[in-house]
Amino acid sequence: MASLGRSIDELMQALRCLPGVGPKSAQRMTFHLLDKQRDGAQRLLDALAQALDKVQPCQRCQILSEQTLCERCSDPQRRQDQLCIVEMPSDVIAIEQATHYQGQFFVLSGHLSPLDGIGPEALGIPKLLTWLDSGQLEEVILATNPTVEGEATAHYISELVRARQIKVTRLAHGIPLGGELEYVDSGTLSHAFSGRESI
Amino acid sequence: MASLGRSIDELMQALRCLPGVGPKSAQRMTFHLLDKQRDGAQRLLDALAQALDKVQPCQRCQILSEQTLCERCSDPQRRQDQLCIVEMPSDVIAIEQATHYQGQFFVLSGHLSPLDGIGPEALGIPKLLTWLDSGQLEEVILATNPTVEGEATAHYISELVRARQIKVTRLAHGIPLGGELEYVDSGTLSHAFSGRESI
Numbered sequence: 001m002a003s004l005g006r007s008i009d010e011l012m013q014a015l016r017c018l019p020g021v022g023p024k025s026a027q028r029m030t031f032h033l034l035d036k037q038r039d040g041a042q043r044l045l046d047a048l049a050q051a052l053d054k055v056q057p058c059q060r061c062q063i064l065s066e067q068t069l070c071e072r073c074s075d076p077q078r079r080q081d082q083l084c085i086v087e088m089p090s091d092v093i094a095i096e097q098a099t100h101y102q103g104q105f106f107v108l109s110g111h112l113s114p115l116d117g118i119g120p121e122a123l124g125i126p127k128l129l130t131w132l133d134s135g136q137l138e139e140v141i142l143a144t145n146p147t148v149e150g151e152a153t154a155h156y157i158s159e160l161v162r163a164r165q166i167k168v169t170r171l172a173h174g175i176p177l178g179g180e181l182e183y184v185d186s187g188t189l190s191h192a193f194s195g196r197e198s199i
Numbered sequence: 200m201a202s203l204g205r206s207i208d209e210l211m212q213a214l215r216c217l218p219g220v221g222p223k224s225a226q227r228m229t230f231h232l233l234d235k236q237r238d239g240a241q242r243l244l245d246a247l248a249q250a251l252d253k254v255q256p257c258q259r260c261q262i263l264s265e266q267t268l269c270e271r272c273s274d275p276q277r278r279q280d281q282l283c284i285v286e287m288p289s290d291v292i293a294i295e296q297a298t299h300y301q302g303q304f305f306v307l308s309g310h311l312s313p314l315d316g317i318g319p320e321a322l323g324i325p326k327l328l329t330w331l332d333s334g335q336l337e338e339v340i341l342a343t344n345p346t347v348e349g350e351a352t353a354h355y356i357s358e359l360v361r362a363r364q365i366k367v368t369r370l371a372h373g374i375p376l377g378g379e380l381e382y383v384d385s386g387t388l389s390h391a392f393s394g395r396e397s398i
């Protein structure tokens with residue numbers, strides 16, 4: 001009889017869809033929500049219901065938004081000739097916090113992964129192609145993750161962009177700021193060495 | 200403009216009431232729920248609504264339950280003369296999985312912590328006293344956590360139990376099974392040494 005009833009078991013199971021949450025954390029979260037944090041649980045319930053109801057991908061750039069067209073896409077002040085392609089909505093926030101980039105974004109919501117059945121359609125590439133064909137763009141910045149899948153996705157998109165005579169750039173690779181050289185992985189170090197810049 | 204709209208920000212904030220979830224994890228969970236796992240998010244919403252509606256503390260032992268009186272308290276097969284006092288509902292499950300204990304439980308839902316304003320009333324001690332006074336109990340097993348607060352709570356309760364001429368026991372302290380002696384902390388080791396048993 002190591003169970004506390006169906007609603008509690010179901011909540012534990014449901015919490016496991018969160019990234020990084022295993023059985024132990026789910027159990028801890030469940031007791032915390034139902035026992036100590038009932039106000040917090042009610043707030044989470046309301047926020048989740050509201051977000052699920054209101055938030056959907058922007059029709060143009062696929063970022064999560066409360067409007068059909070997100071704030072960035074409907075802002076006429078932003079540059080229309082630059083497009084930065086990222087994997088996740090959080091990458092948009094990271095880039096905005098770190099840079100002064102004022103162009104457009106396109107969120108793939110993932111990377112090409114044929115084994116998981118994620119092809120160009122799932123990433124919204126057809127929509128991207130329409131955008132590339134619109135003639136507005138002068139530069140496409142590829143800012144996918146520096147992983148094997150991210151690089152493959154960037155390569156795939158770069159071919160499509162280049163075929164339309166649009167300039168395509170990629171975030172610079174090299175050693176990150178801070179830290180020590182001996183702890184930089186060999187792939188990065190080799191990349192930074194062969195791509196050394198004159199000063 | 201490093202935000203994605205009010206509903207998304209609110210969901211991020213609300214997720215932070217979960218134990219062990221900071222701003223970065225909350226952001227990751229939010230995008231995961233709204234982007235990749237909408238089915239999972241809907242399931243979480245339903246499970247949370249259901250649990251908040253149905254689950255409350257058992258009137259007798261304070262464990263979370265869907266009934267006014269939980270399964271354990273309403274089971275006449277269980278021993279009525281033993282009472283095991285624990286801090287959290289998860290401790291009940293841990294004890295049932297590890298032992299053959301078939302007596303009653305009482306869940307404090309925390310420990311005494313005067314600085315946080317958690318006194319005997321918040322832990323349900325008045326309800327426990329009524330139980331102790333009922334004359335049914337022959338042994339009270341204190342199974343609070345082996346922390347300073349847990350020990351203090353156990354000490355406080357043991358005085359109340361002893362005043363009623365009921366036998367009171369405490370989980371044995373000592374070195375845990377498995378692992379190596381040199382990695383056992385010195386408090387535990389000193390406790391195990393002075394409490395050595397003849398074989």
